[in-house]
Amino acid sequence: MELDMYSIDNIVTTSTCDKDGNLKLFSAFQMMQDCSEMWIESEPGVKTFFEESGMTQLLASREVEIVRVPRFKEKLRTETSVFDVKPMFGFRNTFIYDSDGNVCYKTWSMGAFVDRISGKLQRIPDNVLKTVMIEPKKDMTYGERRIILPKNAAFKEQASVAVTHNDIDYNGHVNNANYIRIAMEYLPEGFAYRHVRVEYKRPVRFGEVIVPKTYLSTDGIFYVELLAANAVSAILELK
Incomplete structure (x- = not known):
């Protein structure tokens, strides 16, 4: 594993695993998100600029390949690196490895640089930009960032979910991993998946209500559309 990437050591604890002792997808997303956010500590040029300009980075999309789901008490390392950066967008890999250095999760994501208050690009x-360390693009699947929902699909509207204070992070809106937590409540019993895509479209804030809509296609792909204030906030695809 590369030694110059930003990394965080993790362990699968009781609060991060499910009833069968497997790492929750929600918890894996938290590890990915935390490492991606804390990456800025390794980039003093970007960190100083963000602090002085009032900017932040918001996740726009993430694609995940699940190689192996870690189990209770396993020690993990999450590593993140930037493989491309543009004036308003950054592209990174974030991989989670086990204690033997074998990859468990492969991910790539696109983030947007925005004003922390207005949310505008x-x-x-x-x-x-020239101060950012650029690493080689890692070997994994790189699909489309945008998720196209099946046409004329009969989506089922689920019970609405009120956004609580605990859902909100320091950017003032629902933390990206919490969309995964909400969506996983509607996963069909016994549904197996190894590939996840998420498109984040509109941040949701405290006091809003999320309306989940779900659909299982005939070819075995599960979709979750999360809406708030009559607008799509996030779309998930699991297969």
Whole structure:
């Protein structure tokens, strides 16, 4: 494993595993998200610019390949690296490895650089971009960022979910991993998946209500559409 990537050590604890002792997908997403966010500590140029300009990075999409689901008490390491960066968008890999260095989760994601208050896209100047360490793109599946829902699909509307204070992170909206937690409640019993895509479209804030809509296609793909304020907030695809 590369030694110059930003990394965080983790362990599968009682609060991160399910009733069968397997790491929850929600918890794996938390590990990915935390490592991606904390990456900025290894980039002093970007960190200083963000602090002075009031900017932040918001996740726009993530694609995940599940190689193996870790189990209770396993020690893990989450590593993240940037493979491309543009004035308003960044692209990264975030992999989770076991204690033997074998990969458990492969992911790539696209993030947007935005004003922390308004949420509007902002450009990072070239002199700051040039300070970012760029690593080789890792070997995994790179699908489309946008998720196209099946046409004329009979989506089932589920019970609405009120957004609580505990759902909100320091950016003032629902943390990206919490969309996964909500969506997994509607996974069909016994549904097996090894590939996950998520498209984040609109941040949801405290006091709003999320309306989940679900659909299982004839070819075995499970979709979850999460809406708030009559707009799509996130779309998930599991297969």
